[in-house]
Every structure is written in C-alpha cells, then in structure tokens.
Amino acid sequence: MAKDPICGMMVDEKTAKWTSDYNGKKYYFCNEKCKITFDKNPKRFAV
Template sequence: MAIDPICKMDVDEKTAKWKSDYQGKTYYFCAPGCKKTFDADPAKYKDKDRK
C-alpha cells in the first residue's frame, strides 16, 4: 500500500486510478482532487508520503 501524500489515506498501487510521476517516483492518490493538488506543487508534497 502507498500513502496519498495529500490526505494520508492508504492507496493500493495495483488498483489506484490516479497517479503522478515526479523525480523518478510514482505517487498514488485516492481521488482526483488530491492528484490535482499534488500536481500544482509536487515539490511541496514529495517527501510527505510514508510509503
């Protein structure tokens, strides 16, 4: 399981509908709003996941 860096929810990488790649790492999101927030300023959130 991955952790959504925006809302901290658990996200299954195998079934995640929303994801973004940033600096060679894939980030997974629970909803499109979290992905949109991350994509607007990925540097702000890149180290906030707890995978």
C-alpha cells in the same frame, strides 16, 4: 499499499486510478482532487 501524500490515506497500487510521477518516484492518490493538488505543487508534497 502506498500513502497518498495529500490526505495521508493508504492507496492500493494495483487499483489506484490516480498516479503521478515526480523526480523518478511514483505517487498514488485516493481521488482526482488529491492528484490535482499534488500536480499543482509537487515540490511541497513530494517526500
């Protein structure tokens, strides 16, 4: 399981529909809204 950096929800990597790559790391999101929020300002949310 991966943690959605936007809302803190746990996301299953195998079934995740929304992902983003940032700084060589993959991020998983529970829905499109969280992905869009991340993509707008990845620096703010990337760990």
